[in-house]
Amino acid sequence: MSHSNVKYGILRYGCWARVNHWLIAISFVLLTLSGLALFYPAFFGLTALFGGPEPTRIVHPYIGVFMSLFFIIQAVRFFGDNLIRRHDVQWMKQIGDVLSNRDERLPPVGKNNAGQKLVYWIFLATVPVLLITGIVLWRPWIADGMPIWALRWAVLIHAIAAFVAIITLVIHVYSAIWVKGSVRAMTQGRVSHAWARHHHGLWYEDVVRNEKSDAQAASPTSEVQDHRR
Amino acid sequence: MVGDQINLQNIIARSATTTPSPQVRHGGVEKVTKLIDVSVCIGCKACQVACSEWNDLRDDVGTCDGTYNNPQDLTAESFEVMRFSEYEDEQGNLEWLIRKDNCMHCAEPGCLKACPSPGAIVQYANGIVDFNSEHCIGCGYCIAGCPFDIPRISKKDNKAYKCTLCSDRVFHGLEPACVKSCPTSAIMFGTKEDMLDYGAHRVQHLQGRGYENAGIYDPSGVGGTHVVYVLQHADKPEIYSGLPKDPHISPTVELWKGVTKPIMSVALGVSVLAGFFHYVMKGPKEEPEDDPDPELAAADRELDRRGEDRL
Numbered sequence: 001m002s003h004s005n006v007k008y009g010i011l012r013y014g015c016w017a018r019v020n021h022w023l024i025a026i027s028f029v030l031l032t033l034s035g036l037a038l039f040y041p042a043f044f045g046l047t048a049l050f051g052g053p054e055p056t057r058i059v060h061p062y063i064g065v066f067m068s069l070f071f072i073i074q075a076v077r078f079f080g081d082n083l084i085r086r087h088d089v090q091w092m093k094q095i096g097d098v099l100s101n102r103d104e105r106l107p108p109v110g111k112n113n114a115g116q117k118l119v120y121w122i123f124l125a126t127v128p129v130l131l132i133t134g135i136v137l138w139r140p141w142i143a144d145g146m147p148i149w150a151l152r153w154a155v156l157i158h159a160i161a162a163f164v165a166i167i168t169l170v171i172h173v174y175s176a177i178w179v180k181g182s183v184r185a186m187t188q189g190r191v192s193h194a195w196a197r198h199h200h201g202l203w204y205e206d207v208v209r210n211e212k213s214d215a216q217a218a219s220p221t222s223e224v225q226d227h228r229r
Numbered sequence: 230m231v232g233d234q235i236n237l238q239n240i241i242a243r244s245a246t247t248t249p250s251p252q253v254r255h256g257g258v259e260k261v262t263k264l265i266d267v268s269v270c271i272g273c274k275a276c277q278v279a280c281s282e283w284n285d286l287r288d289d290v291g292t293c294d295g296t297y298n299n300p301q302d303l304t305a306e307s308f309e310v311m312r313f314s315e316y317e318d319e320q321g322n323l324e325w326l327i328r329k330d331n332c333m334h335c336a337e338p339g340c341l342k343a344c345p346s347p348g349a350i351v352q353y354a355n356g357i358v359d360f361n362s363e364h365c366i367g368c369g370y371c372i373a374g375c376p377f378d379i380p381r382i383s384k385k386d387n388k389a390y391k392c393t394l395c396s397d398r399v400f401h402g403l404e405p406a407c408v409k410s411c412p413t414s415a416i417m418f419g420t421k422e423d424m425l426d427y428g429a430h431r432v433q434h435l436q437g438r439g440y441e442n443a444g445i446y447d448p449s450g451v452g453g454t455h456v457v458y459v460l461q462h463a464d465k466p467e468i469y470s471g472l473p474k475d476p477h478i479s480p481t482v483e484l485w486k487g488v489t490k491p492i493m494s495v496a497l498g499v500s501v502l503a504g505f506f507h508y509v510m511k512g513p514k515e516e517p518e519d520d521p522d523p524e525l526a527a528a529d530r531e532l533d534r535r536g537e538d539r540l
Contacts, residue, residue: 036497038345038346038366038368039345039490039493039494040490040491040493040494041245041246041247041345041347042247042494043494044245044345044346044347053346053364053366054366054367054387056366057366057367057368099507099511100511101511101512101514103514103517137368137369139367139368139369139382139387140367140382140384140387143369143372144369144382148372148373148378149481151369151372151373152373152479152481152482152485153481155343155370155373155481155482155485156481156482156484156485159485159489159490159493160489160493163493163496163497166497167496167497167500170497170500170501170504171500171504173504174504174507174508177504177508177513178504178507178508178513178514179513179514180513180514180515180516181516192516194516194517194518195516195517197517198517199514199517
């Protein structure tokens, strides 16, 4: 049986982009829960989710390295989609309209809007910082060879970067719940024509006018091409 | 010995605990202190042996690096080491300074502040700071917190260890093992008051012998310590194998474990609530309706429906 109807709707995230995203997402949530457990005493009870306090300490860095590997792949693939453009600045200036759902006043944007791009850049800034400071603190493998001043800076920077990343995660998750249709885009890959036109007008125009294939529509470079046109 | 009750109500501070420790007992427990008189120490290392003996520790036999330092550093199985330094003063006189290095049992312990595991580090009413290794998770944050570079993580069990001030002996009215073993009474033990009193006599004596800058090392930057030194050159503690002049909990650690974490924790909670109430107040961005042109809209819907049927 052929599933030719996968042609309908616009492919926003290809199969591997989705798998990659969810591997990162699951890891990130586990990192948040295990990290918060050791972040502040009020969250210490979260260690129960990981089999106890010491297993939490042990498992956290391994998840971190796992996530970082897939994050690198995703960061490279999504790079082209996330360059800030002039209409993004205008969109950001109208953040009040965005939050109040006055979407008709907003300028059309490319495959990602400025908020999504900001999430990309904040994660791109924080994940490497978390990885490096986390490796410095990694026991029993690395930390023993580190000078104490490095441990002190690493714990501080790791905590601050984690805070920024978790806040960003909260905003990212909420946005997905808020903007109906976006969870489906990341779980099943496709969005409706109306959704694409409404939320990502420039991307939609590009896909439709140039009769882009699935692979081209989901490609991270679609907006770049759009801009050159 | 005063200050020796074993009682969990005499735990006055506890790591990773934001609620108050037991408060109702008042003043019955006197603070204990170990005094190390560097000017009387002959470097025999009897205290090192006694420490290993009492605490049932058998550190690996190390190598000789050409000095008397052996082992060269503290380990998870060497709670104390003698540090030997050859100091030459301005007149070119050589002094052999021997310092017994171990946990200082700070009144404001950096290790306890840094520890993320509730109750893994405790401070007793008598002033002893103890690692409750059963609750230790092996993260090594105590190492970052300590101003004296004391705690060590064991390679055997990934838990942190340091001098306990022989809390088990002290609780039973005995002095620490190192004190018991010292042949020259360079190590003394008693209430903090008595030790400072005794130390003052020693300082006076040393000053009488020409050590003008003799003094007691009881650094106020960490609230005072429950291990104090009598130094011939209290103005230059760093010549005693790097004893810090003004130890305090690092500002980096203070910032990390200070107000920032409760504030960040609240901010995280607020961000989640903000999202929830935004949804309640403004509502979601629903799946957009189709083209105003009914024909185009119908075509779009047809396309979309067929797209949704996929699987």
